[in-house]
Amino acid sequence: MNSAAYIPGNRFLHAPGPTHVPLEVMQAMSxxxxxxxDPRLDVSIAAIEVGLKGLLQTxxxxxxxxxxxxxxxxxxxxxxxxxxxxxxxxPGTGHFSDSWAVQTEAMGGKVVRTPWIxxxxxxxxxxxxxxxxxxxxxxxxxxxxxTDTASGVTSDMQALRGAIDAARHPALLVVDVVASLGAAxxxxxxxGVNVVLGASQKGLMCPPGIGFAxxxxxxxxxxxxxxxxxxxxxxxxxxxxxSYRKFCGTPPQTLLMGLERALELMVRExxxxxxxxxxxxxxxxxxAVRCWSTAGALQFFGMQAESRSTSVTTIVVAxxxxxxxxxxxxxxxxxxxxxxxxGPLGGRAFRIGHLGDMNAPMILGCxxxxxxxxxxxxxxxxxxxxxxxxxxxxxx
Numbered sequence: 001m002n003s004a005a006y007i008p009g010n011r012f013l014h015a016p017g018p019t020h021v022p023l024e025v026m027q028a029m030s031x032x033x034x035x036x037x038d039p040r041l042d043v044s045i046a047a048i049e050v051g052l053k054g055l056l057q058t059x060x061x062x063x064x065x066x067x068x069x070x071x072x073x074x075x076x077x078x079x080x081x082x083x084x085x086x087x088x089x090x091p092g093t094g095h096f097s098d099s100w101a102v103q104t105e106a107m108g109g110k111v112v113r114t115p116w117i118x119x120x121x122x123x124x125x126x127x128x129x130x131x132x133x134x135x136x137x138x139x140x141x142x143x144x145x146x147t148d149t150a151s152g153v154t155s156d157m158q159a160l161r162g163a164i165d166a167a168r169h170p171a172l173l174v175v176d177v178v179a180s181l182g183a184a185x186x187x188x189x190x191x192g193v194n195v196v197l198g199a200s201q202k203g204l205m206c207p208p209g210i211g212f213a214x215x216x217x218x219x220x221x222x223x224x225x226x227x228x229x230x231x232x233x234x235x236x237x238x239x240x241x242x243s244y245r246k247f248c249g250t251p252p253q254t255l256l257m258g259l260e261r262a263l264e265l266m267v268r269e270x271x272x273x274x275x276x277x278x279x280x281x282x283x284x285x286x287x288a289v290r291c292w293s294t295a296g297a298l299q300f301f302g303m304q305a306e307s308r309s310t311s312v313t314t315i316v317v318a319x320x321x322x323x324x325x326x327x328x329x330x331x332x333x334x335x336x337x338x339x340x341x342x343g344p345l346g347g348r349a350f351r352i353g354h355l356g357d358m359n360a361p362m363i364l365g366c367x368x369x370x371x372x373x374x375x376x377x378x379x380x381x382x383x384x385x386x387x388x389x390x391x392x393x394x395x396x
Contacts, residue, residue: 007335010335011331011335012336012362012365013353014336014337014353014366015337015338015353016149016179016202016353017149017179017199017208017353018208020357020362021206025206026258027261028257028260029254029257031254033253036243041243042243044253045065045246048256048260049063049065051263051267053214055181055182055271056177056187057187057190058196061189061215061216062215062216062235062239064076064212064238064239065210065212065247065256067210067211067255069199069201069209070176071099071103073176073197073198073212074103074176075107075233076233076235077174078103079107079228079234080215080219080226080235081141081174081195081222081223082104083140083228084108085108085109085110086109086138086140087109087111087134087140088110088141088143089111089113089127089134089142089143090112090113090114090142090144091122091123091126091127092114092116092122093121093151094148094343094344095149095151095342096148096176097113097143099343100145112130114127118151118301119303119304120307121153121154121155122160124160125163127142127164128164131164131171132167132169137169141172141173141222142174146175146179146186147177147180147183147309149312149351150341151314152308153309153314154307154308156307157173157175157191160173161191165192172194172219173192173193173195174195174196174197175196175197177196177198178199179202179203179309179355180309180311181198181202181203181204182202182204182266183275183309183310183355184311188214188216194216197213197214200258204259204262204263205266206259209255213235220235220239232248278311279310280360280392281310281354281355281358281363282309284367284392285313285354285367286313287389288386288388289313289315290388291385292382293382295381296380297317297321297379297381298315298318298374298379298381299316300315301315301349302314310354311354312339312351313352314345315349316348317349321377322377323348324340326370326373326374326379329373329376330369330370330372333372333373333376335369336365336369338352338353339351352366363389364386367385368386
């Protein structure tokens with residue numbers, strides 16, 4: 001018997017992943033799995049493929065689904081596109097671009113990095129310069145993180161596409177939308193993106209466990225020529241009409257049932273409305289953070305207001321402030337779970353997630369719990385943050 005004390009109500013989940021899972025998605029995942037020959041399974045997978053392609057805004061790309069997290073999707077992309085000893089360019093965005101670069105190197109690829117300047121998005125000029133310097137066209141792909149979950153900064157993919165084109169370089173453009181899909185505008189075909197990868201546990205409002213990649217014809221041609229040994233991740237084997245081949249074995253049916261329902265919910269809400277809701281929730285959080293920051297102990301990590309993401313807000317604290325004490329107090333005393341700093345931001349920042357299944361009362365409750373935790377920890381904060389958040393919601 002569990003002897004832990006009963007705590008009434010709900011613990012608010014405001015990490016940038018996993019995010020809050022809607023009740024309808026949870027209920028969909030309670031269904032009994034099917035046998036592999038049941039035609040309903042094919043119907044469900046087909047619906048997911050249509051839904052994800054619609055969300056990615058692609059008509060032509062091939063879609064591949066994996067029982068994996070985002071790192072698994074990275075691995076799928078690396079082994080399908082990067083041959084032994086081949087080179088990719090990874091523009092610096094912070095923790096997640098560096099992690100992707102390290103994973104590429106661990107799998108036998110070479111990596112050229114552009115510098116990361118804290119608080120700023122990808123510098124397209126630096127990317128263009130690096131590609132122009134590659135006169136032999138050794139770089140096979142540019143691996144770009146759209147929204148870096150650690151920094152809370154979103155980079156301009158249209159500007160990045162422009163930099164590649166201006167350099168007249170044939171490198172593929174590969175974009176990680178793990179933290180941005182469903183929260184920020186993205187259009188694969190219109191942006192000229194060759195490969196996109198994502199995962200289920202953020203804007204898609206599902207538990208962790210499904211990763212995916214979408215690849216256009218140019219990327220598939222690279223995949224066909226690539227001599228890298230692979231099997232489970234291989235796009236060539238997974239491009240099939242048969243469910244068991246699409247998943248290299250048994251599909252993760254329970255998670256697929258949830259993802260199918262989550263995509264249905266997004267369609268019912270309307271993609272434009274989904275993005276508008278994320279924009280509003282972000283503005284509400286930012287209104288509160290601006291008030292808190294007037295006391296001098298907290299500030300936005302993202303230096304440019306226009307590049308602060310609609311998925312997560314990263315807040316830097318002054319020296320001597322214990323971010324883990326803030327998180328623990330928020331979670332254990334006020335039932336609001338927020339995230340800490342990652343990589344170079346470890347111990348320097350905390351993060352408020354505002355993506356996925358999120359509405360105004362949830363955001364207001366989160367902000368109230370975070371402010372209460374800050375005050376318990378005697379972190380100086382400016383007054384009026386909740387009033388500012390409410391005014392933002394009310395259009396004032």
